[in-house]
Amino acid sequence: MPSAASSAARHHSNDVEAFSAAPESFRAASAGAYRAVRAETEARAAPLAPEDQVVQSMPDASPTKWHRAHTTWFFEQFLLVPSARRYRRFDERFAYLFNSYYVAAGPRHARPERGLITRPGATEVAAYRAHVDRAVVELLAYASTGEVEKTLPIVEIGLHHEQQHQELMLTDILHAFAHNPIAPAYDADWRPPACGRASGWFDLAEGIHTVGHDGGGFAFDNEGPAHRVLVGPVRIARSLVTNAEWLAFMADGGYANPTLWLSDGWANVAAEGWNAPGYWREIDGRWFSMTLAGLGAIDPAAPVSHVSYYEADAFARWAGKQLPTEAEWEVAAKSGELSDAFGVVWQWTRSAYAAYPGFRAAEGALGEYNGKFMVNQMVLRGSSLATPNGHARATYRNFFYPSARWQFSGLRLADYGR
Numbered sequence: 001m002p003s004a005a006s007s008a009a010r011h012h013s014n015d016v017e018a019f020s021a022a023p024e025s026f027r028a029a030s031a032g033a034y035r036a037v038r039a040e041t042e043a044r045a046a047p048l049a050p051e052d053q054v055v056q057s058m059p060d061a062s063p064t065k066w067h068r069a070h071t072t073w074f075f076e077q078f079l080l081v082p083s084a085r086r087y088r089r090f091d092e093r094f095a096y097l098f099n100s101y102y103v104a105a106g107p108r109h110a111r112p113e114r115g116l117i118t119r120p121g122a123t124e125v126a127a128y129r130a131h132v133d134r135a136v137v138e139l140l141a142y143a144s145t146g147e148v149e150k151t152l153p154i155v156e157i158g159l160h161h162e163q164q165h166q167e168l169m170l171t172d173i174l175h176a177f178a179h180n181p182i183a184p185a186y187d188a189d190w191r192p193p194a195c196g197r198a199s200g201w202f203d204l205a206e207g208i209h210t211v212g213h214d215g216g217g218f219a220f221d222n223e224g225p226a227h228r229v230l231v232g233p234v235r236i237a238r239s240l241v242t243n244a245e246w247l248a249f250m251a252d253g254g255y256a257n258p259t260l261w262l263s264d265g266w267a268n269v270a271a272e273g274w275n276a277p278g279y280w281r282e283i284d285g286r287w288f289s290m291t292l293a294g295l296g297a298i299d300p301a302a303p304v305s306h307v308s309y310y311e312a313d314a315f316a317r318w319a320g321k322q323l324p325t326e327a328e329w330e331v332a333a334k335s336g337e338l339s340d341a342f343g344v345v346w347q348w349t350r351s352a353y354a355a356y357p358g359f360r361a362a363e364g365a366l367g368e369y370n371g372k373f374m375v376n377q378m379v380l381r382g383s384s385l386a387t388p389n390g391h392a393r394a395t396y397r398n399f400f401y402p403s404a405r406w407q408f409s410g411l412r413l414a415d416y417g418r
């Protein structure tokens, strides 16, 4: 995690846990959590010039300025407008500009054109954030106890939502900088996280396990209901797949052998000209990769990152293994036997992103948060170096399209001994 971001994160490592505080202190605890998460967003934006904050390098990535404004709109739309009686919107036009995908919340600007929004500028977005911050803090301080209790779930999801965007701020600016020939550093002092040295396999015997979130503490709706599944027997790699292993896959013609690839994956290899993970560049016979600190030589011992599901799946087939299912991953992670389950790279599983048995999306506009995306995407588990402190959980279900590789995404293998 970059130093600018980590300083704020370190001091508030369990910001959002404040919501389990004793009732008499929940006002102060929630206001403190709110301030801390909002400050982390600004800390992550701080190294970026206003020009950096406008760019949208592809439809999937959003400008920094948009992330800062959209997370603010989320509190305005879902908390302040319904619950703060005297609240006045900062600018009536912002709802159209900064609504992402909430159909129930009204019409919105086209996602691929977010980079065209040069106005409002970064300074005006900062004023928008301050306007909403004042109103939220006032609401938490002065609304009746009953009103505050009713709004806390919205504050809570708004903070977890903002933390998700904090991760995207880093992955999206990295994508933009990777397309800049001078390879700018987001933070010249950024260093990759230290990784565990565990090796070998964790034996998961056949058994029935409960997976999914059981209701204690915050979780997104897609993590429940908790339910029982049969897993194993399977061996899960304790370590993440490394760059050295990926180089062996490349040297063995991994990107040139169609028998290793899903049909859609092979089409992507051809269409995109993939011959290495995302952001890798070969210079004078050596491999370099774009990082948050700029262009750096590939460290063979480091976990591979910026690979798509298609690539992860092809690698696993080449290795004579498979990717684990998300249930297997979760049971293994809860056992504490996995190295770098969290904080390095998200790990692709071979589980399609679908509803758990008995899943019901929340009522109202926030029901659009996760449920409507439950098709055509694959689940990633764990968390990455860009995930804010306090945001990860063993039951967390991240999801992306199988061709996506601008996230910090890697893999660990599963072996069924067949």
Ligand SMILES: [Fe+2]
Pocket: 070, 100, 161, 165
């Ligand atoms: Fe969002």
